[in-house]
Each structure stands twice: as structure tokens, then as C-alpha cells.
Amino acid sequence: MIQETQDQHITTEVSVPSKVNNVPPALEVSGISKAFSHRRRETSVLDNVSLTVEQQEFVSIIGPSGCGKSTLFHIIGGLVKPDVGVIKMNGNTVTGQRGKISYMPQQPALFPWRTIEDNVLLGSELKGAANDLAREAARHWLEKVGLGGFERAYPHMLSGGMQQRAAFLRALLAPQELMLLDEPFSALDALTRSEMQSWLLKLWEENRRSVLFITHNIEEALLLSGSIYVFSGRPGSILHKIEVPFPRPRREEIADSPEFLKLKRQLSEWMREEQAKSRTPLA
Numbered sequence: 001m002i003q004e005t006q007d008q009h010i011t012t013e014v015s016v017p018s019k020v021n022n023v024p025p026a027l028e029v030s031g032i033s034k035a036f037s038h039r040r041r042e043t044s045v046l047d048n049v050s051l052t053v054e055q056q057e058f059v060s061i062i063g064p065s066g067c068g069k070s071t072l073f074h075i076i077g078g079l080v081k082p083d084v085g086v087i088k089m090n091g092n093t094v095t096g097q098r099g100k101i102s103y104m105p106q107q108p109a110l111f112p113w114r115t116i117e118d119n120v121l122l123g124s125e126l127k128g129a130a131n132d133l134a135r136e137a138a139r140h141w142l143e144k145v146g147l148g149g150f151e152r153a154y155p156h157m158l159s160g161g162m163q164q165r166a167a168f169l170r171a172l173l174a175p176q177e178l179m180l181l182d183e184p185f186s187a188l189d190a191l192t193r194s195e196m197q198s199w200l201l202k203l204w205e206e207n208r209r210s211v212l213f214i215t216h217n218i219e220e221a222l223l224l225s226g227s228i229y230v231f232s233g234r235p236g237s238i239l240h241k242i243e244v245p246f247p248r249p250r251r252e253e254i255a256d257s258p259e260f261l262k263l264k265r266q267l268s269e270w271m272r273e274e275q276a277k278s279r280t281p282l283a
């Protein structure tokens with residue numbers, strides 16, 4: 001296993017981001033650390049995290065539960081202030097600023113008083129762009145993700161998986177270029193999840209956006225991403241970055257290739273190691 005780390009696609013050091021054609025990256029996270037204090041006890045959650053999403057790149061984060069992945073998204077989205085570090089988008093410092101990203105939170109927070117269609121249109125509405133065209137696009141996509149006929153329904157009338165699909169569409173249709181997706185498919189059954197992955201892959205390849213994607217599913221990360229950051233257990237820091245070598249357009253069949261299986265094995269091993277470290281021994 002160890003020699004697999006010698007693989008040309010796997011780097012154990014995180015390299016300094018390169019700039020594509022001198023265009024600054026869509027997102028640069030530099031030296032972010034964060035601790036929360038609760039009842040006078042301080043818990044360090046993120047430790048010196050730096051990562052880059054180049055323009056129109058699909059980047060995933062995997063790491064043990066509780067290692068600070070969602071907290072990092074809250075920091076990028078300006079909802080939580082980092083103790084140290086800087087967030088840049090398109091070369092501009094935006095640390096602590098809201099409204100710059102399209103974001104799907106881990107718990108799909110649909111507004112209960114808005115219909116599904118109006119929830120999906122929220123991003124456009126906040127940007128003052130909820131016109132007939134946006135409404136038409138929303139209907140088209142609702143149909144595509146199997147929510148046709150539910151445009152006028154309210155969130156409580158939908159299953160968990162259906163709510164997740166609506167929340168995903170809301171992020172997709174928001175006008176901001178950089179999309180942060182926090183485990184967008186975790187509430188879906190295996191078949192729907194696989195369908196949504198294929199659909200997202202095709203959609204992203206046809207119409208590239210800059211995406212930062214959190215998942216616990218290693219195959220999902222390998223299928224969709226250009227690169228993957230592996231986080232340590234809490235406090236989360238970056239242990240490895242791998243470049244995913246499969247050419248695009250990709251299809252699900254790559255999951256059967258020896259190269260895919262090798263990367264999957266390596267990532268699973270890293271995850272197992274981290275999970276084992278973060279487990280406290282029984283007294």
C-alpha cells in the first residue's frame with residue numbers, strides 16, 4: 001500500500017496553487033484555523049487549512065466525521081469567522097463576507113412557508129433575477145430531478161430525499177459561480193444517489209462551474225472530482241491531496257478500472273487510519 005503513495009497522482013505534500021493562464025483561482029483558502037469555546041473549554045476544529053479551487057474545477061473534500069468540513073464551508077460562506085487565515089475568491093479577499101457563493105448546507109434548509117418552486121428560485125430572487133426565464137428554468141429542472149408536479153407543494157409534503165434534491169437545485173440555479181455542496185446526496189437511496197451522481201457529472205461537464213464538494217463517499221469523490229483533499233481527524237488539517245487522473249467526459253464505467261480501484265483502496269486506507277486515530281479507547 002505504501003508504495004502506492006509513490007504514484008504520480010498522489011502527493012503527500014500540498015503544493016502551492018498554480019494559476020491557470022494567470023487567472024486567479026475561483027477560491028483560495030489560506031491558513032485557516034478555528035477553535036470553538038463551549039463552557040470555558042476550547043476545541044480546536046480546523047488547523048492551518050489551505051486549499052485551492054481553480055476556475056471551473058471540481059474539488060472534493062473527504063475526512064472523518066467532526067473534522068471541521070462543514071465549519072470550513074461556514075467560514076468560506078462568511079457565516080463563521082476564522083481565528084486565523086484568509087479566504088480569496090477570484091483573487092479578492094472576501095474573508096467574513098456573505099453572498100459570494102451558492103451553497104447547499106448539510107441539512108437542506110428549505111423555507112417551510114415557500115413552495116418548492118419558490119424555494120428553488122430563492123438564489124435568483126436574492127440577486128433580483130427571479131424573472132419568467134428563471135421560473136421556467138426552475139420548472140425544467142424540477143421535472144428533471146423527479147420533482148415535476150411538486151412545484152406548488154411545501155417542503156413538509158416531501159420526503160427527505162426529495163427535499164435534498166430541491167435544496168440541490170436551489171444551489172445549482174443560484175447565480176454565484178462558486179458552488180459549495182455539503183454532502184448533497186447523503187439522504188438519497190443508493191439508486192437515486194447513483195442517478196444524481198451521473199446527472200451531476202454530465203451537467204458539470206457540459207456547463208463547468210467551480211465546485212467544492214464534501215462527501216464521505218470515496219467512489220463519488222473519485223467519479224466526480226479533478227482533485228481530492230483528504231482531511232485528518234479533528235482538528236482538521238490537510239493530510240493529502242490527490243489529482244484524479246481520469247479524462248473527461250467520464251462515465252461510471254471508470255469505477256471498474258484497476259486505476260480507480262487502486263486510488264479507492266489508498267483513500268479508504270487513509271480514511272480508516274484517521275478514523276482509528278480519532279476513536280477514543282474504551283475505559
Ligand SMILES: Nc1ncnc2c1ncn2[C@@H]1O[C@H](COP(=O)(O)OP(=O)(O)OP(=O)(O)O)[C@@H](O)[C@H]1O
Pocket residue numbers: 036037038043045063064065066067068069070071072106
Ligand atoms: N457553532 C459551533 N459552536 C461550537 N462547536 C461547533 C460549532 N460548529 C461546529 N462545532 C464543532 O466543530 C466540530 C466540527 O464540526 P463540523 O460540523 O464542521 O464537522 P464535519 O467534518 O462537517 O462532520 P460531519 O462529517 O459529521 O458532517 C464538531 O466537534 C462540532 O461540535
Ligand SMILES: [Mg+2]
Pocket residue numbers: 069070071106182
Ligand atoms: Mg458536516
